Amino acid sequence: MRPLPHRHSAPGGGAPPPRLGHGDRRRARRARRSHAGDARRVDLRPRPDCGERRRLGHPQPGSARVKITIDGVTTDVPAGSTILDAAQQMGIDTPTLCYGDTLTPVNVCRVCVVELENARTLVPACSRKVEDGMVVHTDSERVRTSRRLVLELLGSAADLSTAPEALAYIDRYEARPDRFGPDSLTVEQAVKVDNELYVRDYSKCILCYKCVEACGVDHQNTFAITVAGRGFGAHISTELDVPLPESACVYCGNCVAVCPTGALMAKSEFDLREAGDWREEEQTEVDTVCPYCGVGCNLTLHVQDDAIVKVSSPDDHDVTRGNLCIKGRYGYRYVQNRGPK
The missing domain is CATH 3.10.20.740 (Ubiquitin-like (UB roll))
Structure with missing residues (x-):
């Protein structure tokens, strides 16, 4: 069940709701759109503060x-x-x-x-x-x-x-x-590579829950990953431990962006590390604006050997707050796809 918006009450008296014509249905759809304060809904309409999102839990000016x-x-x-x-x-x-x-x-x-x-x-x-x-x-x-x-x-x-x-x-x-x-006694798990965008290596996970928060109400509201198990058996998992492509994941990569240990990592970075060719100290960072839509998300391109190897977004940017969609974070490969010579 989904909660009703605060300004629309349920039909009372047990009477069946009247049949709606085409125009009525269209107006009803408009009325069902989210409004500020509706439980479990996200209000994306412009606000008087120009959409600026303040740090969670921090005092107002x-x-x-x-x-x-x-x-x-x-x-x-x-x-x-x-x-x-x-x-x-x-x-x-x-x-x-x-x-x-x-x-x-x-x-x-x-x-x-x-x-x-x-x-x-x-x-x-x-x-x-x-x-x-x-x-x-x-x-x-x-x-x-x-x-x-x-x-x-x-x-x-x-x-x-x-x-x-x-x-x-x-x-x-x-x-x-x-x-x-010794290091050999750490909890070792096989790296999960089930998609082309990022990998999951839970042997590096410290259960900080940042990925769960980013996938949940704080950022994406997708709820593709959660904490499964209890006590020593607690671990990060998709719902019912299904492969990532079968989950609710939208591949925004916001969980990857907040991971502090590399348990979640872009596959481009993972492949370079596996080949021994990830040279972060030699990379340059270039700030730009995402070209895919008119939102104006800021991108930071991480460039190595004249090729983009990763895309991130600054946490302090008023539009993105470090968050991107799949196009902004992973849609950069066309830049380097110049076709046959």
Whole structure:
């Protein structure tokens, strides 16, 4: 069943609805179009704010301000900000893996935890809202010990070879994943290659849930992937574990864009890595506008050896917020298809 829009009530009294003529049906279809506030619907009509999408869970401009002390420095931040917002405002580099500016915090990686005075446990900086007078320590020994252990557990259970952020954090906190066993003991799974656009290597998955959020209500509203299983058996899967081409996937690649470990990867990048020819340090990035429609999505072309090898979109762009459709993200091959000479 689908919820009724708020401004249209169901027929009452048990009487059957009247038959509709052609014009009535056309008007009814127009009435059924989504309106702001309708449950599980997306309103794509222009808004007074010109369609600008603010970061999820973040305060609106002009909100009240509160004082907070972080690492001995007192500052004031907008009410409704998170500790992570306040730390970033002060230039404090707080590690995150499951957090994304355009995603709802899910608090699963625990790499961003900080110490809050008078609190019994460490709290996730990405979702904990600031309170007036709050005193926070982002780099205490307790915090460093917790982050070190989390990184060791992640590194011992997943292949982080294509996760540069996680590897940098492991070095930063002197974590030693090998103390839980050699790399050969990590959970190994066969790479799933069932389409021409991207691959799934769940041996690299750290269950950050970012792909699920991007495929769900935060971005695409496709719900092609979800978390299956419980406890240690939890894993990312399509519905009923069907192959990707048989799922609801629309191949927008927004899940690939937010994956922090390379568990989801564009097939073009995967093939180059398998051939030992992926040279990210030599790639150049060119910003342009997608030519397929009039929306005006910003594209960042990743170019290697005069060929486009990947397309992304900036998270801070007001139109895309890092999201693209299948044409924008994967429809670049025609540029290099010059035909027979």
